[in-house]
Amino acid sequence: MYQRLYINIDHVATLRQARRASYPDPVAAARICEDAGADGITVHLREDRRHIQDADVEALATSLRTPMNLEMAATPEMTLIALRIKPKQVTLVPERRAEITTEGGLDLFADPTRLMTCLENLHAAGIRTSLFIDPDLRQIARAADLKVPAIELHTGRYCHHPEVPAHLAALRQAAVEAKGLGLAVHAGHGLTLENVGPVAAIPECEELNIGHAIVSHAVFVGLDAAVRAMRAAMDAARPR
Ligand SMILES: CC(=O)[C@@H](O)[C@H](O)COP(=O)(O)O
Numbered sequence: 001m002y003q004r005l006y007i008n009i010d011h012v013a014t015l016r017q018a019r020r021a022s023y024p025d026p027v028a029a030a031r032i033c034e035d036a037g038a039d040g041i042t043v044h045l046r047e048d049r050r051h052i053q054d055a056d057v058e059a060l061a062t063s064l065r066t067p068m069n070l071e072m073a074a075t076p077e078m079t080l081i082a083l084r085i086k087p088k089q090v091t092l093v094p095e096r097r098a099e100i101t102t103e104g105g106l107d108l109f110a111d112p113t114r115l116m117t118c119l120e121n122l123h124a125a126g127i128r129t130s131l132f133i134d135p136d137l138r139q140i141a142r143a144a145d146l147k148v149p150a151i152e153l154h155t156g157r158y159c160h161h162p163e164v165p166a167h168l169a170a171l172r173q174a175a176v177e178a179k180g181l182g183l184a185v186h187a188g189h190g191l192t193l194e195n196v197g198p199v200a201a202i203p204e205c206e207e208l209n210i211g212h213a214i215v216s217h218a219v220f221v222g223l224d225a226a227v228r229a230m231r232a233a234m235d236a237a238r239p240r
């Protein structure tokens, strides 16, 4: 199965926000990523707007040639924005304002009413949904109960400690379990050229969301080359 590469361009906006400038422009970055072979563009509109701004999401919605994957918290504010923008896909992620970056997956049992209300509204608008969760079998079962089409496995533990075999094993087991329950399997967070191979090699995983490492590599080689390098690393690792 072909494995999609969605590029998260949050940290192009981080560079712009460092000076509250007008550049680098995420729309221009997205265009380069698409020309370099990205299958989609991911943006995380955080409640604190530390990087991606509402205006970026609106501009991307009318300029992208590939699907937008809008990452957001399951809040009424973000739901209204998603219903207005109507991205191809929304990935619900946990958020804590004090976090430097996403620290873990969503707990699908924590606030069921808020989560189900958000999902119902998105599904009614025809927006594909994905839930960003840890490779936890209980969370996967809950995702299947919620009748979402997809989950995104949080790869952070594996990426931060690739030397611990159990972290990759958990991702592999979670992918098999999720696929068996009819869920599409995505993965992301912390993936780099160095560690992407074993995750890309998971047969059930049909989409990777990668951002920080690609934008960081682009500082040295340019965005086009950074995207192509990640694509090549994924293709080299995928089962034929
Ligand atoms: C959910 C996830 O792992 C990322 O897509 C998220 O966007 C990380 O947040 P920052 O991009 O703000 O680091």
Ligand SMILES: NCC(=O)COP(=O)(O)O
Pocket: 008, 042, 152, 187, 188, 189, 190, 191, 209, 210, 211, 212, 213
């Ligand atoms: N959901 C993961 C994502 O979009 C990108 O995460 P990262 O590669 O920036 O860590």
